[in-house]
Amino acid sequence: MLTADVIVDLQYGDCGKGKVAHHLVHTKKYTHVLRYNGGCNAGHTIFHKGVRFVTHHIPAGVFFGVKSIIGPGCVVDPDQFLREVAMLEEGGVRAKGTVFIAHNAHVITRAHKAEDAKKGGKIGTTGQGNGPAYRDKYGRTGVRAADVPALKPYIIDLYDEWFSGTKSLKILAEGAQGFGLDIDWGDYPFVTSSHCTVAGALLNGLPASSIRQVWGVAKMYETYVGAKKFQPKGKIFERIAEAGEEFGATTGRPRQCNWIDMRLLEHAVRINGVTHIVFSKVDILRAVGAWAVVEKGKPMAFKGEKEMKAFLTKRLTALGIAKKNIFFSESKERI
Numbered sequence: 001m002l003t004a005d006v007i008v009d010l011q012y013g014d015c016g017k018g019k020v021a022h023h024l025v026h027t028k029k030y031t032h033v034l035r036y037n038g039g040c041n042a043g044h045t046i047f048h049k050g051v052r053f054v055t056h057h058i059p060a061g062v063f064f065g066v067k068s069i070i071g072p073g074c075v076v077d078p079d080q081f082l083r084e085v086a087m088l089e090e091g092g093v094r095a096k097g098t099v100f101i102a103h104n105a106h107v108i109t110r111a112h113k114a115e116d117a118k119k120g121g122k123i124g125t126t127g128q129g130n131g132p133a134y135r136d137k138y139g140r141t142g143v144r145a146a147d148v149p150a151l152k153p154y155i156i157d158l159y160d161e162w163f164s165g166t167k168s169l170k171i172l173a174e175g176a177q178g179f180g181l182d183i184d185w186g187d188y189p190f191v192t193s194s195h196c197t198v199a200g201a202l203l204n205g206l207p208a209s210s211i212r213q214v215w216g217v218a219k220m221y222e223t224y225v226g227a228k229k230f231q232p233k234g235k236i237f238e239r240i241a242e243a244g245e246e247f248g249a250t251t252g253r254p255r256q257c258n259w260i261d262m263r264l265l266e267h268a269v270r271i272n273g274v275t276h277i278v279f280s281k282v283d284i285l286r287a288v289g290a291w292a293v294v295e296k297g298k299p300m301a302f303k304g305e306k307e308m309k310a311f312l313t314k315r316l317t318a319l320g321i322a323k324k325n326i327f328f329s330e331s332k333e334r335i
């Protein structure tokens with residue numbers, strides 16, 4: 001039997017998927033962690049045994065010795081991938097024999113990166129070659145991972161991996177970016193080039209009936225990195241950015257901030273079929289002493305933390321999420 005839990009970001013990335021992955025890998029017994037979309041545009045900062053690691057490709061499972069796979073929904077930069085493997089090994093994390101790439105994942109070439117660095121400015125991309133690599137995949141001119149000699153030791157066939165054994169498999173599918181950046185549901189063209197929803201996880205050979213829990217991750221405020229204007233006027237957003245250390249892990253660019261948009265949140269919850277939800281960074285709003293959401297396009301303030309939590313809880317239970325599955329997190333390590 002094969003079952004899967006999925007982690008999806010409900011906003012614009014950087015909501016704390018790594019933390020939720022960490023929590024789930026510790027509380028449940030997964031046989032695999034699957035990264036299901038995106039390229040090295042993603043940025044994970046993980047503290048492991050006191051050492052700070054930044055990964056772009058390799059999923060969090062590697063830190064716990066769980067077989068970690070980069071699925072065919074992803075695009076892979078061989079140089080970056082091999083650098084990450086070396087960096088992890090040097091830091092005492094076993095990557096060889098733990099990390100694998102699906103044979104049918106596509107490759108980000110140096111030309112893709114050069115093109116994105118030159119032309120991605122309009123969108124404010126991360127310049128990592130993500131868009132050009134997906135374009136060539138869909139244009140049927142791309143290169144698959146199995147065709148790159150340097151990647152040979154890491155290649156697996158995902159069909160065999162999922163379906164050829166007799167052992168029960170339990171997969172944690174971990175996405176990159178988020179709903180607001182999704183190629184179909186995001187604010188086009190200010191989007192990434194992949195599928196950031198549960199549908200994107202299914203594209204990696206997971207049968208629809210295998211999906212069990214869907215963990216949606218949001219922040220108590222929104223952040224966005226990219227070219228469009230996102231942050232409204234007001235000192236409060238600068239204070240949130242500062243308190244929340246809102247700088248991109250991939251680009252180092254400051255992230256623009258705003259309150260949670262209830263419309264985006266509700267769309268993301270419904271389209272992903274979220275069963276469990278984690279709101280990160282409650283401590284940041286507490287530090288700046290401001291509590292608000294955007295409701296019907298307008299900011300709506302709350303008296304305090306209790307009122308905002310009650311409001312969110314009411315709206316989410318109305319969408320079918322059980323109260324016990326709504327988590328407010330105020331720690332970098334725990335949910």
Ligand code: IMP
Binds near residue numbers: 013193225
């Ligand atoms: P691309 O994914 O590099 O093509 O960039 C498209 C948009 O997605 C840009 O606004 C990027 O800043 C944003 N983006 C891509 N990856 C991430 C991420 O992991 N976190 C947050 N924003 C991201």
Ligand code: MG
Binds near residue numbers: 013043249
């Ligand atoms: Mg990130």
